[in-house]
Amino acid sequence: MLSFTEENYLKALLHLTIETGDKEEAGTNEIAAHLNVKPATANDMLKKLKEKKLIDYEKYGKSSLTTSGRKLAIEVVRKHRLWETFLYEKLEFTWDEVHEVAEQLEHIQSSKLVDKLDKFLNYPVFDPHGDAIPTAKGEMKVPLKKTLNEQEIGRSCMMIGVKENSSSFLQYVDKVGLSINKKIKVLSKQPYDELIEIEVNGKRFSVSPKFAENILIVSEDVEPMNTKRKN
Amino acid sequence: MLSFTEENYLKALLHLTIETGDKEEAGTNEIAAHLNVKPATANDMLKKLKEKKLIDYEKYGKSSLTTSGRKLAIEVVRKHRLWETFLYEKLEFTWDEVHEVAEQLEHIQSSKLVDKLDKFLNYPVFDPHGDAIPTAKGEMKVPLKKTLNEQEIGRSCMMIGVKENSSSFLQYVDKVGLSINKKIKVLSKQPYDELIEIEVNGKRFSVSPKFAENILIVSEDVEPMNTKRKN
DNA sequence: TACAAATGTTAGCCTACTCTAACAAAATAA
DNA sequence: TTATTTTGTTAGAGTAGGCTAACATTTGTA
Numbered sequence: 001m002l003s004f005t006e007e008n009y010l011k012a013l014l015h016l017t018i019e020t021g022d023k024e025e026a027g028t029n030e031i032a033a034h035l036n037v038k039p040a041t042a043n044d045m046l047k048k049l050k051e052k053k054l055i056d057y058e059k060y061g062k063s064s065l066t067t068s069g070r071k072l073a074i075e076v077v078r079k080h081r082l083w084e085t086f087l088y089e090k091l092e093f094t095w096d097e098v099h100e101v102a103e104q105l106e107h108i109q110s111s112k113l114v115d116k117l118d119k120f121l122n123y124p125v126f127d128p129h130g131d132a133i134p135t136a137k138g139e140m141k142v143p144l145k146k147t148l149n150e151q152e153i154g155r156s157c158m159m160i161g162v163k164e165n166s167s168s169f170l171q172y173v174d175k176v177g178l179s180i181n182k183k184i185k186v187l188s189k190q191p192y193d194e195l196i197e198i199e200v201n202g203k204r205f206s207v208s209p210k211f212a213e214n215i216l217i218v219s220e221d222v223e224p225m226n227t228k229r230k231n
Numbered sequence: 232m233l234s235f236t237e238e239n240y241l242k243a244l245l246h247l248t249i250e251t252g253d254k255e256e257a258g259t260n261e262i263a264a265h266l267n268v269k270p271a272t273a274n275d276m277l278k279k280l281k282e283k284k285l286i287d288y289e290k291y292g293k294s295s296l297t298t299s300g301r302k303l304a305i306e307v308v309r310k311h312r313l314w315e316t317f318l319y320e321k322l323e324f325t326w327d328e329v330h331e332v333a334e335q336l337e338h339i340q341s342s343k344l345v346d347k348l349d350k351f352l353n354y355p356v357f358d359p360h361g362d363a364i365p366t367a368k369g370e371m372k373v374p375l376k377k378t379l380n381e382q383e384i385g386r387s388c389m390m391i392g393v394k395e396n397s398s399s400f401l402q403y404v405d406k407v408g409l410s411i412n413k414k415i416k417v418l419s420k421q422p423y424d425e426l427i428e429i430e431v432n433g434k435r436f437s438v439s440p441k442f443a444e445n446i447l448i449v450s451e452d453v454e455p456m457n458t459k460r461k462n
Numbered sequence: 463t464a465c466a467a468a469t470g471t472t473a474g475c476c477t478a479c480t481c482t483a484a485c486a487a488a489a490t491a492a
Numbered sequence: 493t494t495a496t497t498t499t500g501t502t503a504g505a506g507t508a509g510g511c512t513a514a515c516a517t518t519t520g521t522a
Contacts, residue, residue: 003508037511040511059517060518112328116322116324259501268480272479272481274500290501
């Protein structure tokens with residue numbers, strides 16, 4: 001059983017490498033900065049995690065997750081993003097409020113809880129920030145995130161989040177029947193005023209470029225994250 | 232901001248005094264036993280909590296919650312019971328599984344979360360064990376818990392829990408339209424076979440004494456817990 | 463290539479929470 | 493009312509996680 005702190009180090013390493021950094025390993029200072037602790041502190045923990053075979057680390061070298069370390073880190077990320085989705089979809093938190101609370105909730109230990117929550121939320125694929133939620137098996141899609149105005153004409157996509165939080169915008173989103181994980185088809189763009197015609201739930205709407213810029217979407221062409229690593 | 236440990240000590244003191252113990256104060260050994268720590272450990276923490284003015288404690292004396300300590304303890308209990316209700320009602324945990332997970336969830340810090348959760352659950356009054364959930368203001372009803380077969384004829388009550396978990400029983404409960412926080416009226420009892428006629432959702436059913444024994448109810452005559460204390 | 467800057471490590475110390483062992487006070491029973 | 497048991501306290505030590513200050517190694521550049 002890992003402590004909250006240990007889980008946070010694994011998660012940091014995941015974020016700094018495969019997930020956002022797109023590289024294999026991270027340095028001690030980098031990890032320390034990400035967790036808001038001093039390098040000396042991180043150094044101690046890295047030695048401890050190496051001892052537990054959760055990371056690969058050599059003195060004066062960079063650190064990377066082992067297979068078992070990565071598995072645990074992905075589980076924490078899964079919990080984090082499921083909780084964010086819960087807070088957003090069920091408890092009406094705004095997307096900028098969910099992270100802080102999910103930072104706490106992600107450490108609750110109960111595999112039954114995670115699976116039940118996943119089911120309750122109807123197995124969501126993206127969280128309110130548009131980040132992919134790993135499955136129970138630890139698989140995680142890397143979405144090609146873009147905004148609705150960047151989507152090509154004639155293609156379908158899925159709404160995964162918003163970039164604005166004003167109530168007027170949110171009410172508009174609601175009015176056209178849009179919400180997270182909803183499918184959108186881009187039908188056409190008016191050359192004259194750049195209005196975008198979309199189809200949601202079988203209904204057609206015209207939206208402005210300003211509106212479309214604030215809708216985060218993902219195209220269907222996604223690839224599994226795990227294939228990016230070898231070991 | 233209190234640590235998990237400090238919160239647990241306050242909660243223990245609440246349980247051992249006003250709530251279940253129905254007395255004003257608890258001894259060091261008693262508190263230590265309740266928290267599965269050694270008396271020496273509890274002693275240190277009691278001194279620390281006294282320092283923070285959360286408990287009244289004198290060397291070789293008993294301990295009790297101050298007004299502010301009690302307020303914090305009740306807040307923790309509120310969170311615990313709301314989470315239990317969530318797990319039971321929304322995630323389909325059984326009533327004997329909820330406690331362990333709620334022990335972790337009760338320490339999540341976010342007043343917004345608690346209030347939103349309360350609203351999401353439609354302001355429940357009792358948790359799946361039939362224990363009262365304190366309100367946001369810290370008020371807590373002390374119910375007169377009994378089983379359905381103990382309820383007088385002609386009177387109404389509210390289901391607050393069950394005493395059995397077999398699927399056949401639970402399916403039966405479901406079939407008559409019963410669930411937690413549902414109102415039940417006891418219409419009559421057959422002298423011959425002791426069958427109890429009840430009304431739920433405007434529909435009438437006859438249930439056996441065996442069934443009724445396993446339904447926890449609360450009569451309407453409840454009194455606020457806080458009136459039990461002076462300071 | 464040599465040296466300065468950046469990066470990483472070690473040693474020593476701190477706080478929170480836990481323990482055991484020894485001791486002190488209070489409560490109870492003879 | 494004294495002796496014994498129960499209850500509570502203190503001292504000293506350990507683990508986890510954090511810090512600063514000093515030192516070591518690598519990296520990058522003049």
